[in-house]
Structures are given as structure tokens and as C-alpha cells.
Amino acid sequence: MKEKLIKVNTLDNVAVALVDLEAGATVFCQDTAVKVIVATESKHKVALKPFNVGDKIIMYGVLVGKATAPINVGEVLTIENVKHQSEKVSGKTESLGWNAPNVEKWKDKTFLGYHRADGQVGTENVWLFFPLVFCENRNIETLKEIFDKELLEHKNNPHQNLLKALISGTEVVEQEEKSTRVFDNIDVRFITHSGGCGGIRQDSESLAKLLAGYVNNPNVAGVTVLSLGCQNLQISIFKEALHAINPNLEKPVLIYEQQQMGTVDDMLSTIIKESFIAIREANNIKRSPVPLSKLRIGLECGGSDGFSGISANPTLGMVSDMLVALNGTAVLAEFPELCGVEQELVNRCVHEEDAEKFLKLMKAFEKSVIDAGSGFDMNPSPGNIKDGLITDAMKSAGAAKKGGSSPIEDVLDYGEYLSKSGLNLLCTPGNDVESTTALAGAGANLVLFTTGLGTPTGNPIAPVIKVSSNTELANKMPDIIDIETGAVLRGEKTINEMAEEMLDFIIEVASGNIITKAKLLGQHDFIPWKRGMSL
Template identity: 65%
Template sequence: MQKKVLKVNPKDNVIVALLDLPAGESVHLDGTDYTILKDIKAKHKFAAVDFEDGDHILMYGVIVGKANQSIKQGEVITTENVKHQSAKVVGKTATLGWTPPNVDKWKDRTFMGYHREDGQVGTENVWLFFPLVFCENKNIETLKDIFEKELLHDKASKHQLLLRSLLNGGATVEVEEEQTDTRIFKNIDARFITHQGGCGGIRQDAEALGRLFAGYVNNPNVAGATVLSLGCQNLQVQIFMDSLHALAPNNKKPIVVYEQQKSGTIDEMLTGVIKDSYEGIKKANEIERKPASITKLNIGLECGGSDGFSGISANPVLGEVSDIMAAVGGTTMLAEFPELCGVEQELVNRCVNDEDGVKFLKLMKDFEASVVAAGSGFDMNPSPGNIKDGLITDAMKSAGASKKGGAAPIVEVLDFTEYATKPGLNLLCTPGNDAECTTALVGSGATVVLFTTGLGTPMGNPIAPVVKISSNTILAEKMSDIIDFNAGTVISGEKTIPEAADELLELIINVASGEVKTKADVLNQNDFIPWRRGVSL
């Protein structure tokens, strides 16, 4: 029988409703009976004690808010009676001990990946097309249309067939046979990126975009790239090439570069681009999957469309996976710095090197200062959807979001566009925005991204598979076309967190080996939104 309520940490003074609880119902937890004073929806919290104005609200064992009025035991915690509050951070105060999980069943596991000359191993084999400036988006879209029709032989979707039927006066249109792979090249995919940057903003944003693209080319999921430039933009070809050289001095991957203002007509340029890209793609198709240790995986950790269950089901499952990967020698990255507000002290204490703790706090401080200067604040991070489903303060959301990083030591703190090179858990400075975060994780080397959601987010990435993990079973059933894994079994009591983590890691290995396609890949969700830290000029 499913439990009705849960206290996440023994120190907590609020309790999570796992089911809808009507006013007047009595629930029993840890030797105490609680009477629900008002209807409370599942995922929301109620007071375990009487609060007075100014009292701290504790969840996950940390401060997640402050009462701004009296709250009675059994009363629902809301945005009206609680405001954001988090503990002050004073620098490293302790070294947190960590007992690694038993990884006997994982230490010798392999996946089928694409081995690169620099020793990295990819989960995909992609030829990537991208522009250095938005002025070249149209040419990238033209190339996408050409290559997808002729090289990949994409079939008409059912929605295209519906429109075709309507154009034919409602006549039935034959549905093409499924499953048959008609691609000319079986071992390579072509992916296409467009964006709105590269010029018009400050130079620093253009340079950051160049470093981000360098990270994408260096990512082992990429076999080679075609790069289009206009010629006069802030993000010059040389800036991109310098960024790539700084990251990968011995880069052997083929890169096709064309600059429109040097090429003459669009027709002349596209003719050359198609010929040169085809030769590169044909060569990259010769690369085949081979066994590699799972220590070669670089797993990005993030969440989006979170709910009140995310921090007690899906996120802790990712934390267990992250700890397993750290224990065997793999790499994980925890991002979304606005969603680490309130848990800074724990994270600083987990940093292996003191200088990384200092760097983390500076990045957090500078990020928040820029947000305040824009007239906002980290306390405004929870979205309307988050609040509706029980995440009413940023600290509450953050305390649950940080669970994706497990308990392993933090080996390095990375700023946006810095590339992960150390095995273990890394922190990466990104916004909380789903697409910007995923884009940044992959640019820093993630070859698979794990994305938890309680509300449903149909998002993917051009070069890395994005595995969607639901926090609750209702979402997994309602939006089955975008969810890959259901962690709601933790809420229902069907599985423990370690059991769910083992099952998820098996799925990750299958995805990394190309044996299972993520729902985002099936839906062709190839989202790419670079983080712009500056302003437009």
C-alpha cells in the first residue's frame, strides 16, 4: 500500500503529501498524528509544527524558506505564507565524507561507442553543420533540406501525410512502411544547428559562442563539421578556430569552412559545401561502434518542468547513477547554478580542491548579481508550473534539484564553455533554462544527458541523446511519447532509489550503444540555445 506522506530528512519541519489529502484527514508519520487543516494536493507540503512569523522552513535538512505569518501544524505551505530564504555561506567549513556505492556489477561493463583519436568515445557519430552567425541560418536550412532528403531519405511523417490527404480533397494517402532503414550511409547522421547569435551583441558573447562550438566539435559524438561564415560578423572564423585549437591542439577531425563574402554567389558556395561535406560524411561513415568501458561516458545531469516529486524520486535516482559513475571512474556534470541556491555550503564542502569552492561561490555571486542588475533574482526562479506542483521557493526547488549530483566529491568547478576533463562529479555554470543548460552541458563534453521532469518537457539536442526521466507515473503514462524512464515507481513504493538507478543505468548503456533511441531523437528534437550573458549593442 502506498504511503500517504513523507518527511524527506529527519531535520525537516514540513511533510510532503504523496497523495491528495482532504481537510480533516488524519495521517500518521514517525509516531505522530497530523490533522490536515485544508485540502492539500499531492506534491505539496504541510507544516509539521506550528510556525510563527520569521521561523525557518526546513526541507532536505536545509533552510528552504521563512514563514511570513503564523502557520498551524497541518496547514498547507504556500507562496502566501512562506517566502524564499536560504542559509548564508561562509566558505568551506568541513570535508564531507563519502562512502561509494558497491559497483562490482558495473566496474567491468562496456558500451558500444565511437572511438576518437584523442581517446574520447562517443555515443553518436554525427557530421555537424552550423553557422558562425545568424545570417547563415537560411543556408544551413537549405543544406538540411537537401541532405535529409537525399542522404538520410527521411520519410513523410503522419502529419505530412494528413496535409497531403487534405490537399487531395480528403482522399486516403497510403502510409509508408515503417522500420526500413533507407539511409545511404548507415553509420553517420547529419545534424544541423541554427541560432540567433554571432553578431549584434557584445564581443564576449560572440567569443563564448565560438568556444561553445569548439566544444561541440571536440565532443566525441561529432565526427566532423561544416561551418558557414558570412565574413563580417563578430564571431570570425579565426576566433572559432583558435578556440578549437586551445581545446584540442591536435584535432584530427575534418572541418569544412566556407565564407560567403569570399565565395561569390550562394549557388557557388553551396555547390562547394555540398561536395566537400559529402566527402567528409562518406569518410566518417567508415567509423563503426566498438566496445568501450562505461568510464568513457560523460553524463550531463539536469531537470526541467520540475514538480514536488522531482526532488524525492527522479533527482535522487540520478544522484545514485552519478555516484555509481564517480565510483567506477566515469564523468558526470551537474549544472543549473540558479537551482543550487541554498545548498552552496554542502557543495563547497564537497569540493576536493579549496580553489574550486572559491570559484563556485564567485560564479554564483556574479551570476546572481547580474540577475539582480536586470531587475530579477534567484528567488524568482520557480516557474508558475513549479509553484503549482509544490515547489514554492527557489531554495526548496534547489535543494531537490541538487540531489541529481548524489553525494560524491566534486572534482572540478567549470564556467560556461569550459570542457570537463576530470573523471568524477563536475559542477558546470549554466542557467536553469532547459535548452540553454542542455546546450551548455553538451558543449562541455556530455555524451548523454539525463533530464528529469515532473511536468513534461519535449526537448533534445543535435548531437547527444537526452534521456527523459519522469518523477511521477501519471506523467509517464500521459506523455509517454516524450518520457524514456519512469521514476514514479519510487513514489509508489514499487522500487527503491538504488533499484531504479540500476534500471536507469542499464537504459543509459543501451542508449549509448545505439540500441535504444530516446524519445527526443524519435521526435527529432534538436534544440540549441546558447547562453548570452551580455546585452545587445
């Protein structure tokens, strides 16, 4: 690696350290010599010009902060000398053109998916159990224990064996025989939550839309729904939400209300009998070839580092552009992490009303956060800051790279469902699980998730492909990382080459030929968003 500093955009006045830099060392950035003032860890930003108090910090070609103290050339940027700042946006200023990537290689490629009656295609075949209210969580957990034990393959758990050995005082515990799956073509998943009652009525209505989106997601073959009976989220509200998304839904939806069924034992016996019959029927659904246009990929990042916006996120952006060029769908979420890049996104909106809707949602979200005593500037986590993402706009400018450069065809509020192919924006918080949960609820049949620090996040119905921004993370946490983009940082691969490799990987996951690490770990996270309560 010749250069130890990288300037992401020609307009930038800061550069990113690709390796740890020693104080006093002279390093090069695009043939320009820079003397390092203080020891600087990799991923952090170094000044390429002297800054006075109030001067603008430019990275990714946009305003990402302002200097709060004098900064010399070669000095590292920190939360002590830089503060969040972003450009104000009032509306569309121009229409941006787009040069679609060459996708000739993939235009006739297919993946093996599950056809649904409404034309959607799943990458998985899932029977889903969930409650309308938290009061039913225990019954859901009881059903999970019963179904998991009898339906799923059980492998020897080394941690279970370790505990047995400790209890028995022996070094070795006899291995139990493995059990095999009863059904090969259906997964049975269970989700619980803390909503459905209490709070405000709008929370229950929002949850109803989210759960309806999960039912309608093409990865779901059918559902078993548990209701108590007296909760805010009534069965009628859930059915209305489901009808609003898909008035002609043909999937089996089994609903049980405890207060109408008597004892828990009687209710569970009925649920088990009827659900088993439906699951057995859903197991008959088989994969068959479908064009790549049927892919709906959610774009997510979590546990980001200073390399995420240089390697992993731009790779996802190119994959997004390639998929859009193939008439597929990509969904960019996490609105707090679009702060600072609003102007570009507004200008990319095909329809004026979508540009206005995006700005309205952003302003309303930010106002709710401010009213709660916080702000978008509080978005970077301690882990983000430690690894070089010191302002929200800096984090956002890198996070937005996941959306590539294609036109924005639609803007969705939380709880709304995908209806247009191409690039969509979805209003969600930046919280990893809340956002991933919402992407699946909007209809994404697969999620690409970048991380620079490492996170095990998964989803109960959509495969989550974990993409690391650097090789060190992939080597340290191979049990959670599916594919890594460190070769981009080393100059061994271009963004285009990495994206082509990733698209091939996606096709294999979508076809069921590769199982994601999150699925292997049984990581099935589900957290609904209470609006205004989360960044």
C-alpha cells in the first residue's frame, strides 16, 4: 500500500488514515506530502489544510462539520476540535442524471425463489408465529420450545456440554445423538415484542402495520397469530392493516384469541394441531427459477467504522445500482443517517412529491428527537466515534453511499409497503435492529448489512448478509461475517469488482445455496419502532 491517507472526494479538505500513523511521519495523499502532527489511529481523519474556528469540514464532497478550535495540517480531527454541521435544504435544486452500470452479464441470470400468489417471490419459506400483544409472549415462547424440539434439527451444543461437564465434575460428557428436521422446505420462526397495549393508540396502529407487512412479505408462507382479546391492538385493527397492504391475500392466517378459548392448555392444543397441518402444507412449496428483478434488497449498516463509507457501503451502492438496472428493488433506510446528504437525495427523487415527502419526514423526525431533548448530532455511538465517525453528517455521508446513485422512485413512511421497483427510501431510525425489522416489514426479501466493528444482527424472515468493511474484522469474527471488502482498502479490488462478487453471493443466498451466518447462529431479531424514541 503506497498511500497511507485516502481522499474520498476531490472536494474534501480532510483525508482518512488507512493505517496507524506515527507522530512526525511524512505520509502521502494523492502525491501530496503531509506531516503527521500527532499519532493517529487508522480510520480517523487528518486535516489537509489549516482550519480556523468556524471553518467548514468537507468529506465525501459535502459539509460534515465545522472546526471548534484551530486545526493544523496533519492534525487529527476529534470531537474536541470538530462539531456536527450540515447544509440546510429547502427543496429540489436540480434533477440528477444517472449512468446505469453495465449488467449484461446478469440480465439472464435467475435465483431459485418461492413464488407467491400475488406475484412476489421469497428467498425463504417461513411459517411465522407472533402475538398481537405482549401478554401472549409466554404462549409464543412455549410454542417455540415445543415446535423447535420436534421439528428442527438439533446439533450438539458445546456450551451445553460444557455446563453438563461442570455439573457432573467430569471432563467429558457423552454426546447426544443429533435429531433430523421433520420438514426440509419450511422454517418455523417465532417473534415476541413489548407492544400491543399501553402506550398510545398510535403505537398499536403502527405495530399492526408492521406485523401486516411481515405477513405480506414474500418470504412468509403463512402465520399463526395470538391475541389476548382486551388489548389496544385488536384483531380487527390488524386485519384492517393487512387488508390495506394486500386486499387479496391468499396466505393462510390463523388467529387465536385466548379470552375466547378458555384454558391455556386447550388453546395451545388447538394451535398446535391446526398450525402443524398448515405448516405441513406449506412445506410442499418448492423453489423455482425467477429473474433477479424479483429481488428486494434492504440496505443497512450497524457498528460502522471509519472505513465503512470507503469500502463496504460504496460496494453496496454499486450492488444497489446494478439491481436497479436489472429492474429489481433496493431500499435505503435509517433517516438520521441521511442527515447532511438531503440535497443530493432530494435531487435524485424522480417525483417532486417524493422530494417533499422526504424532507417532511426528515424534519418531523428531527423535531421529535429535539423535543425529546436530543438531536441528530447525538447519533454517532461511542463505537462509531472511537473508530473515526465523529459527527452525524460524517457518518451519514458514508452511510448514504449504500444507496448508490440511481434515481429515487419512491419514499415510504414507516409501516408503508413497497409498491415500486427501483431505489426506495424508507423512514426508520438508525438503530440496527429497529431498522432491519422495518425493512422486512416493508417487503424486503433479503438484507445487506455492513459493519466495521461487528454485530450479530439477523431477522426472523429475511436473510441478513453481513458485510465487513475491513479484513481484520472478518478474521476476528468469522462466525458473523459473510463477505468482506478489505480488498478495496488495499487496492486489490475496485468497488465494481467487489460489487460483482457480492451480487453473485447474493444470488446464492437468495437461492438457498448459502446460509447466512446470522441464520446459522439463530439470530432472529425483531424490535418495532416507537416513533420519536430512537435514533
